[in-house]
Amino acid sequence: MQDTAVKSGLAALCAVSGMAALGLTDNFVPFITERGSLWQFHFLRGLMAVAILMVLAALGFGVLRPRRFWAVAGRSLFQAGAMLIYFGCLAFLPIGVVVAGLFTSPLFVLMISALFQGKRVGPWRWGAVAVGFAGALMVIRPDPSDLDPVAFLPLLAGALYAIGAVATRAWCEGESTMVMTAGFFGMLAVMGGIGVLVLPGAEMAGAEGFVSRTWGPLDGAMWFWIAVQAVGSLIGIGFLVRGYQLGEAGHVAIFEYSLLIFASFWAYILWDQEVPPLAFSGMALIALAGAVIALRSDEPSTLRAPEAVE
Known part of the structure; x- marks a missing residue:
């Protein structure tokens, strides 16, 4: 009994530590958006992350050979697409809004499971979906007189991430955490490379050009911040995976929502981005809603590392 309690505490600590790492490193993205490119960023960060994983595999910490290549690639396509939107939005929207949009992922997972997989969903979880989307609208605060579709892009990121989370269960059973993490970062590198080669590369000054630029200057500062992102993401995901290995998935998933706190805290410290009371209530x-879904589901979805639940 005591050992179980200790493991549950360590699992929670690992999950919170992972979210703390991600919440901090995601706030460094504005150092890249001013001069860099979304496509360049994902291309280089993805290559760095895969290279680190290859070194770890060579040292005996795992294998990088998938059992079903196309299943891993298909799952990675949705997850990477979500992250493209997520990081692209960081150039235009406050990080609290973007993170809150991504955290609607469990709501979409529940809807997909019920509508397309025939799983039974009780009134508690349907109610959680309604509450969650109401919270998302409170965060986004759409103005009918001046409706900006960009404000809804974080919800699209949440939907794509949800499809990837469902695909993790449906397509990738038995695949290792390292394989799917490498697939995720590898797909981001491929998408980034395609963007660099195919897009016209319209030049716009400042953060507004982050998505439209194809390449930016690669000086020491840019290399540093991209490397920080690559290492920080791997550390965050590693802590989260360890949390799911130690604790019960439904309880560990709840601690992922600490990312809302960490991301908003560092946004205030680093960029003076305040969270209005209405938006804070929406995040809550x-x-x-995510906590209700996690506690009342047999297979709760995770945010950044759905491959962790094995």
């Missing part, structure tokens, strides 16, 4: 509703 999203976290509450």
Whole structure:
């Protein structure tokens, strides 16, 4: 009994540590958006992350050979697409809004499971979906008189991530954490490379050009911040995976919502981005909805590392 309690505490600590790492490193993206390119960023960061994983595999910490290549590639396509939108939005929207949109992923997972997989969903979880989307609207605060579709892009990121989470269960059973993490970062590198080669590369000054630029200057500062992103993401995901190995998935998933706190805290410290009371209440509703879904589901979805639940 005591050993179980200790493991549960360590699992929670690992999950919170992972979210703390991700919440901090994601706030460094504005150092890249001013001069860099979304496509360049993902191309280089993806290559760095895969290279690190290859070194770890060579040292005996795992294998990088998938059992079903196309299943891993298909799952990675949705997850990487979500991250393209997520990081692209960081150039235009406050990080709290973007993270809250991504955290609607469990709500979409529940809807996909019920509508397309025939799984039974009770009134508690349907109610959580309604509460969660109400919270998302409170965070986004759409103005009917001046409706900006960009504000809804984080919700699209959440939907794509949800499809990837469902695909993790449906397509990738038995695949290792390292394989799917490498597939995720590898797909981001491929998408980034395609963007660099195919897009016209319209030049715009400042953060507004982050998505439209294809390449930016690669000086020491740019290399540093991209490397920080690559290492920080791997550390964050590693802590989260360890949390799911130690604890019960439904309880560990709840601690992922601490990312809302860490991301908003560092956004305030680093960029003076304040969270309005209405948006903060919306984040609380999203976290509450996710907690209800996690506790009342046999297979709760995770945010950054759905491959962790094995």
